[in-house]
Amino acid sequence: xxxxxxxxxxxxxxxxxxxxxxxxxxxxxxxxxxxxxxxxxxxxxxxxxxxxxxxxxxxxxxxxxxxxxxxxxxxxxxxxxxxxxxxxxxxxxxxxxxxxxxxxxxxxxxxxxxxxxxxxxxxxxxxxxxxxxxxxxxxxxxxxxxxxxxxxxxxxxxxxxxxxxxxxxxxxxxxxxxxxxxxxxxxxxxxxxxxxxxxxxxxxxxxxxxxxxxxxxxxxxxxxxxxxxxxxxxxxxxxxxxxxxxxxxxx
Amino acid sequence: xxxxxxxxxxxxxxxxxxxxxxxxxxxxxxxxxxxxxxxxxxxxxxxxxxxxxxxxxxxxxxxxxxxxxxxxxxxxxxxxxxxxxxxxxxxxxxxxxxxxxxxxxxxxxxxxxxxxxxxxxxxxxxxxxxxxxxxxxxxxxxxxxxxxxxxxxxxxxxxxxxxxxxxxxxxxxxxxxxxxxxxxxxxxxxxxxxxxxxxxxxxxxxxxxxxxxxxxxxxxxxxxxxxxxxxxxxxxxxxxxxxxxxxxxxxxxxxxxxxxxxxxxxxxxxxxxxxxxxxxxxxxxxxxxxxxxxxxxxxxxxxxxxxxxxxxxxxxxxxxxxxxxxxxxxxxxxxxxxxxxxxxxxxxxxxxxxxxxxxxxxxxxxxxxxxxxxxxxxxxxxxxxxxxxxxxxxxxxxxxxxxxxxxxxxxxxxxxxxxxxxxxxxxxxxxxxxxxxxxxxxxxxxxxxxxxxxxxxxxxxxxxxxxxxxxxxxxxxxxxxxxxxxxxxxxxxxxxxxxxxxxxxxxxxxxxxxxxxxxxxxxxxxxxxxxxxxxxxxxxxxxxxxxxxxxxxxxxxxxxxxxxxxxxxxxxxxxxxxxxxxxxxxxxxxxxxxxxxxxxxxxxxxxxxxxxxxxxxxxxxxxxxxxxxxxxxxxxxxxxxxxxxxxxxx
Ligand SMILES: Nc1ncnc2c1ncn2[C@@H]1O[C@H](COP(=O)(O)OP(=O)(O)OP(=O)(O)O)[C@@H](O)[C@H]1O
Ligand SMILES: [Mg+2]
Numbered sequence: 001x002x003x004x005x006x007x008x009x010x011x012x013x014x015x016x017x018x019x020x021x022x023x024x025x026x027x028x029x030x031x032x033x034x035x036x037x038x039x040x041x042x043x044x045x046x047x048x049x050x051x052x053x054x055x056x057x058x059x060x061x062x063x064x065x066x067x068x069x070x071x072x073x074x075x076x077x078x079x080x081x082x083x084x085x086x087x088x089x090x091x092x093x094x095x096x097x098x099x100x101x102x103x104x105x106x107x108x109x110x111x112x113x114x115x116x117x118x119x120x121x122x123x124x125x126x127x128x129x130x131x132x133x134x135x136x137x138x139x140x141x142x143x144x145x146x147x148x149x150x151x152x153x154x155x156x157x158x159x160x161x162x163x164x165x166x167x168x169x170x171x172x173x174x175x176x177x178x179x180x181x182x183x184x185x186x187x188x189x190x191x192x193x194x195x196x197x198x199x200x201x202x203x204x205x206x207x208x209x210x211x212x213x214x215x216x217x218x219x220x221x222x223x224x225x226x227x228x229x230x231x232x233x234x235x236x237x238x239x240x241x242x243x244x245x246x247x248x249x250x251x
Numbered sequence: 252x253x254x255x256x257x258x259x260x261x262x263x264x265x266x267x268x269x270x271x272x273x274x275x276x277x278x279x280x281x282x283x284x285x286x287x288x289x290x291x292x293x294x295x296x297x298x299x300x301x302x303x304x305x306x307x308x309x310x311x312x313x314x315x316x317x318x319x320x321x322x323x324x325x326x327x328x329x330x331x332x333x334x335x336x337x338x339x340x341x342x343x344x345x346x347x348x349x350x351x352x353x354x355x356x357x358x359x360x361x362x363x364x365x366x367x368x369x370x371x372x373x374x375x376x377x378x379x380x381x382x383x384x385x386x387x388x389x390x391x392x393x394x395x396x397x398x399x400x401x402x403x404x405x406x407x408x409x410x411x412x413x414x415x416x417x418x419x420x421x422x423x424x425x426x427x428x429x430x431x432x433x434x435x436x437x438x439x440x441x442x443x444x445x446x447x448x449x450x451x452x453x454x455x456x457x458x459x460x461x462x463x464x465x466x467x468x469x470x471x472x473x474x475x476x477x478x479x480x481x482x483x484x485x486x487x488x489x490x491x492x493x494x495x496x497x498x499x500x501x502x503x504x505x506x507x508x509x510x511x512x513x514x515x516x517x518x519x520x521x522x523x524x525x526x527x528x529x530x531x532x533x534x535x536x537x538x539x540x541x542x543x544x545x546x547x548x549x550x551x552x553x554x555x556x557x558x559x560x561x562x563x564x565x566x567x568x569x570x571x572x573x574x575x576x577x578x579x580x581x582x583x584x585x586x587x588x589x590x591x592x593x594x595x596x597x598x599x600x601x602x603x604x605x606x607x608x609x610x611x612x613x614x615x616x617x618x619x620x621x622x623x624x625x626x627x628x629x630x631x632x633x634x635x636x637x638x639x640x641x642x643x644x645x646x647x648x649x650x651x652x653x654x655x656x657x658x659x660x661x662x663x664x665x666x667x668x669x670x671x672x673x674x675x676x677x678x679x680x681x682x683x684x685x686x687x688x689x690x691x692x693x694x695x696x697x698x699x700x701x702x703x704x705x706x707x708x709x710x711x712x713x714x715x716x717x718x719x720x721x722x723x724x725x726x727x728x729x730x731x732x733x734x735x736x737x738x739x740x741x742x743x744x745x746x747x748x749x750x751x752x753x754x755x756x757x758x759x760x761x762x763x764x765x766x767x768x769x770x771x772x773x774x775x776x777x778x779x780x781x782x783x784x785x786x787x788x789x790x791x792x793x794x795x796x797x798x799x800x801x802x803x804x805x806x807x808x809x810x811x812x813x814x815x816x817x818x819x820x821x822x823x824x825x826x827x828x829x830x831x832x833x834x835x836x837x838x839x840x841x842x843x844x845x846x847x848x849x850x851x852x853x854x855x856x857x858x859x860x861x862x863x864x865x866x867x868x869x870x871x872x873x874x875x876x877x878x879x880x881x882x883x884x885x886x887x888x889x890x891x892x893x894x895x896x897x898x899x900x901x
Pocket of ligand 2: 042043044172202
């Protein structure tokens with residue numbers, strides 16, 4: 001689904017490389033986690049996949065190539081706007097718009113020009129159900145999204161992301177701002193979403209990674225140290241560094 | 252550390268005290284004192300405004316009562332009836348003028364263009380003309396010299412001829428550079444066939460000093476054409492209408508003027524009587540302060556002479572009540588005039604000229620019969636001793652459409668023309684400024700590169716530093732003329748209010764005020780945009796929105812209240828501005844009927860009139876009322892925008 005091939009990345013026109021020769025293939029309809037100590041480039045790699053790094057003017061991929069669904073996403077003919085319509089993203093700090101719950105979920109569809117009320121209603125319900133939020137908010141769809149609890153807001157962001165029916169969802173530490181109960185709910189949701197979407201998740205929690213993901217990639221200082229089945233990585237890592245990190249000896 | 256008592260390690264024993272005040276206390280009192288001073292000053296200003304304005308309404312009420320009891324009011328009703336009909340006659344005259352102008356076309360403009368071009372060419376041959384003059388005086392001086400030789404005279408004559416030749420050469424060269432594109436008023440029709448004759452006529456006039464034959468010919472042609480036009484049946488009808496409308500006017504004028512003398516006299520007496528308490532007080536003061544007994548006696552005499560008996564209004568008003576009989580005759584004459592005037596009024600379609608058509612339309616749109624009926628009803632029910640209520644007085648100020656001061660007849664203080672002027676300018680300025688400043692803020696904040704940001708921002712903020720008199724000056728000297736000239740172009744003729752007739756207009760002032768409002772709105776808007784969390788931007792873009800969609804659907808809505816507050820504060824900035832409106836607005840006190848009309852403003856009238864009124868007079872009070880209103884508007888705007896901002900930041 002996502003093929004990252006020998007990618008190096010720099011935020012400052014190639015002066016310093018934040019990612020170094022990363023290669024990994026992310027399979028379809030599986031959950032893949034990125035783990036590693038702070039600053040090792042997990043978010044950076046994630047943001048390469050939907051080209052959010054374009055916002056940083058001086059950023060560039062210095063070598064290598066990323067293919068999503070078989071197409072090189074950095075080639076000239078790719079429109080990042082189109083690309084992002086197929087790749088949803090959930091951020092570390094939940095960030096619903098200061099609009100109503102309904103308008104938040106419908107936003108992605110509306111900007112694609114969908115105006116039909118019925119289509120929107122259906123999509124909003126489907127997405128909220130998909131994000132396991134429907135029962136909690138169905139009576140207050142017109143209320144401001146900012147009135148929801150933190151966990152609900154994060155699930156709303158997930159609902160907003162899946163409303164446009166992307167193929168891939170990128171999640172950057174989606175639970176780091178949530179309490180354990182809300183975290184459990186989101187984790188449960190992620191395992192359900194696996195049926196439909198390819199999910200890439202960045203996390204600092206070893207337990208979370210081992211609980212929800214099928215594959216795990218371990219990064220260290222911009223390099224991919226180890227990548228494989230989650231069980232293998234956690235129970236039988238082949239690299240010393242991975243083992244040290246997982247067992248909490250550093251990081 | 253040694254000095255510290257171990258039992259009280261945190262006491263401030265080390266900090267020095269001065270008059271029992273520590274440094275911390277001093278800082279607190281210093282800033283607290285400043286804040287208190289600011290509050291006190293604001294309260295003092297408000298008190299000052301209210302105190303000075305408070306005398307206005309009672310005084311104004313008194314004046315209005317006198318206006319009524321002296322009979323001035325009813326005479327104004329008479330005069331208004333007369334004016335309503337006289338206006339129609341004036342419109343007829345204009346319609347004929349403009350129709351002639353239109354039908355004559357280029358011919359009509361030959362003589363004005365000739366004059367304009369002549370003035371222009373003369374400026375280019377100043378040197379030659381001076382030289383010629385000098386040669387002439389030299390020759391005449393030589394001729395009267397006692398011992399003059401023929402060669403001397405001949406030399407002088409030769410020189411004179413030389414000068415004449417070079418003048419001719421220069422003027423010919425100058426006129427050959429002229430063509431119709433240089434005519435100041437671009438809307439004037441021109442005809443190529445007149446260009447060379449005009450040039451030749453200028454040369455002829457300048458070299459011979461005589462009126463050129465061509466110009467006389469043109470005048471004759473014009474006269475002939477005008478006679479032809481006047482002979483057209485519908486123009487004949489128009490002239491008939493004009494005469495009919497005008498027929499009763501002079502008689503009614505005389506009738507009103509005669510009565511006015513009576514009312515004026517009554518009013519003068521009334522004014523004197525009303526002023527007695529004031530005069531008395533000042534005389535008594537003068538007596539108590541007098542240095543010599545002589546002055547004292549003088550003043551005492553004056554005091555004794557004071558006219559303390561109320562004028563007998565009921566007697567004075569009798570001739571005016573009696574005039575109602577004659578008024579009825581004049582009134583029906585006016586009604587008759589309206590009827591017969593309209594009966595011959597030609598149809599709009601007969602006219603060729605756009606302007607003439609507009610004048611005829613104005614006549615048709617006017618409803619003088621209705622105006623007359625309304626005024627007649629007022630005359631019928633009018634009573635000289637019915638008092639103006641306070642409510643009417645207040646209404647007269649806030650909704651009065653007349654601001655007339657220093658009138659020998661009656662002053663009116665209706666704020667509506669000033670208020671509408673101020674608001675109209677502010678709205679025009681906002682309409683111009685908002686797209687630029689909000690758009691600019693969006694561009695700089697969201698779309699521009701770092702380099703552009705560092706260039707544009709200081710540039711816009713610099714505008715704020717331009718002194719308003721400089722902008723006003725620019726508007727007065729340059730912008731007004733530019734707008735006037737370019738608005739004549741047919742390209743803009745579809746815009747309502749165009750072409751612009753005056754230099755000093757709402758549009759002109761609005762443009763300058765827009766420039767002054769841009770930095771305010773821009774800066775506040777940019778702040779508001781800056782306060783939008785970056786996360787909204789990322790979330791929207793990650794959903795596949797374009798930058799524009801993100802700005803319009805997420806960024807702007809989430810800082811809408813900030814933007815609105817910015818616009819409101821821009822409005823406040825504009826409405827309080829004085830210099831520009833004083834110089835550039837045209838100073839015409841009437842409710843503006845178009846955004847390209849001249850107007851006056853509240854700030855402008857304050858600046859213009861406050862220097863020339865007596866302290867404590869009615870006019871003084873009126874100006875303070877204006878100031879108070881202005882202050883309230885500014886306060887209101889600030890309050891509302893603060894509220895909006897507070898709600899937004901919650
Ligand atoms: N916008 C940016 N401009 C320049 N450098 C950046 C930018 N974002 C991140 N970096 C740098 O790139 C490196 C990798 O950052 P990144 O955010 O990818 O790390 P991370 O693995 O996600 O860390 P964390 O677990 O703390 O989120 C860091 O050294 C960081 O300082
Ligand atoms: Mg990160």
